[in-house]
Amino acid sequence: MRSLRFALIAATMVASTAFASPADPKNGVDYQTLSAPQPVQATGKKVEVIEFFAYHCPACNMLEPAFNGWIKKQGDNIHVRRIHLPFQGPADPEAHLFLTLEAMGKLDQYHHRVFQAVHVQRQRLMKDDQIIEWAVKNGLDRAKFMETWNSFGVTTKLRRLNQISGAYKVSGTPTIIIDGKYVVSPSQVAEANKIQDVGQMLQATTQVMDALVKKAAATK
Incomplete structure (x- = not known):
């Protein structure tokens, strides 16, 4: 699962390398766009942000402080929802x-x-x-x-x-959905930008999220 793969990457990342800031993220490279966008619960000018996570996921635990900081920075620009991915099925504890x-x-x-x-x-x-x-x-x-x-x-x-995660095509954590259609994960951002440092990976991920929130807001 992607959560385990990301945890393995994070555990072995010790070297800092230069990376190009994904301020202008590319579809299919830094993020994906759902072929069937999902309805959003955000109202007005706010952009919906959903975090699919799992409590046992080491990568989710690692992302949590950066994600919370990003939420505070965005403020009233976004409406945040968290959804626990049911790895153990329809009765996931x-x-x-x-x-x-x-x-x-x-x-x-x-x-x-x-x-x-x-x-x-x-x-x-x-x-x-x-x-x-x-x-x-x-x-x-x-x-x-x-x-x-x-x-x-x-x-x-x-x-x-299970129905909800299937609609968003989410099978691993952490996965962020912006405006019901843009799909972002730290592992994809790291691979796309050849990042080998955990801090830079988290920074780059929030930069992609910033850009996608701005992109979504421009269409409201």
């Missing part, structure tokens, strides 16, 4: 956790904690019982968590994730 936290209004408080638990504390959160135990130990009320976890709204969204 990690995606189930994300949707439960989202429904409880706890994402701002707990999203980074999940990444820290998996990638820093090395906790296994790949099964329902592991996740429920972690949630309770980290201060979430068990009754409220389980009520939301088993709710119709959360379980319905969980079952639809």
